[in-house]
Amino acid sequence: MTGPTASFIDHDPNGRLHLQHGPIDLIIGVDGAISLELEAYFRAHAFAHANRRFRTVLDELMAELPLLKSQALTGCALPQGQIAKRMMTAVLPFADTGFITPMAAVAGAVADEVLAAMLASFDGQERPRRIYVNNGGDIALHLDEQADFRIRMAREDGAHLGDFAVDAASPTRGIATSGRGGRSLSMGIADSVTVLASNAAAADAAATIVANAVDLPGHAAVQRLPANRVVDDSDLGARLVTVDCGDLSDAEVTAALDAGGAKAQSLMTQGLVHRAGLFLKSQGHLVTADLETIAMPARSGPLLESKRYA
Structure with missing residues (x-):
């Protein structure tokens, strides 16, 4: 494996920064200042500190990998x-309700840590108005x-x-987004589940839990393997994960999304989730801050219009 690399998207230092090391792949954007000159300075300063922090990230994780791949339990090491x-x-927060390891939050936690390193490098409020760190779809945000x-x-x-x-x-x-179509494995059948939370690690863990809950246990059309x-x-060991989901009736799709929506609502009540979008086949459910699950009907084309999220 090669060491950490850094490059500019489109070879433009005023664009986005790409940091990569092994499975970790970050896209970082920095913008917003009272002038273009100050914005360029903020961006270069933030990128330098992101790159510095990123250099040891993978080694730090590898040093504790056995613990991080073990089940998280109340009172564990x-x-x-x-x-x-x-x-x-x-x-x-999910340790006493089902199986989960810290690896369920690794992508979000890396994004949070790199963002924190950039923010810590600025003095007081003299900083960019917006920074985002996108780690394969799990995103840490700074918004001023x-x-x-x-x-x-x-x-x-x-x-x-x-x-x-x-x-x-x-x-x-x-x-954060999870589901059987992403980079990680899922015990559920959701095509994707996107969760908004207080930070990227929290969203990452919650998206895993909600995606697992979108399910039809024992259904013949769902293929699973250890x-x-x-x-x-895999940190999941011999536990079954979904590798394929065949044809389902509209009623079955709705039932699976309802199960995931109920889990998302429960997490929202606990303050662990702010909003969530759950998708399977041609249907989607949107779980909103007022604890209402909106079932979007099956149809061709886009399932949800942007204004539904405003």
């Missing part, structure tokens, strides 16, 4: 590294004043599923 601590903090951020949800084939908008007044500073047969060193 706690990790020492800062990123590992973020991971454990994110998953412990009038800054906002919009995340577009899409199927693997590129079909637009809708947008989530976050502004500076919102408590949301983390966005996780360690899909990924040799």
Whole structure:
């Protein structure tokens, strides 16, 4: 494995920064200042500190990997590294309700840590109005004043599923997506579940839990395999994960999404989730801050319009 690399998207130092090391792949954006000159300075300063912090991230995680791949339980041993601590903090709220390891929050925790390193490098309020760290779809946000951020949800084939908008007044500073179509394994059948929460690690862990809950246990159209047969060193061990989901009736899709929506509502009541979008086949459910699950009917084309998230 090569060491950490840094490059500018489109070879433009005034664009976005790409940091990559092994499985970790970050896209970082920095913008917002009273002048273009100050914005360019802020961006270069933030990028330098992001790159500096990123250099040791993978080594730090590897040093505690056995613990991070073990089931999180109340009273379990706690990790020492800062990123590992973020991971454990994110998953412990779910420790007594089902199986979860700190690895469920690794992508979000890395994004949070790199964002924190950039913010810590600025003196007081003299900093960019917006910074985002996108780690494979799990996103840590900094938003000041009038800054906002919009995340577009899409199927693997590129079909637009809708947008989530976050502004500076919102408590949301983390966005994560999980499901059987992503980079990680899922015990559920959701195509994707996008969750908004207080930080990226918290959103990452919650998205895993909600995606697992979108399910039809024992259904003949759902193919499952032990996780360690899909990924040799999976932290899920021999637990069954979904590898394929065949044809389902509209009623079955609705039932699976209802199960996931109920889990998202429960997490929202506990303050662990701010909003969530759940998608399966041609249907989607939107769980909103007023604890209402809105079932979107099956149809062709985009499932949700952006204005539903405003």
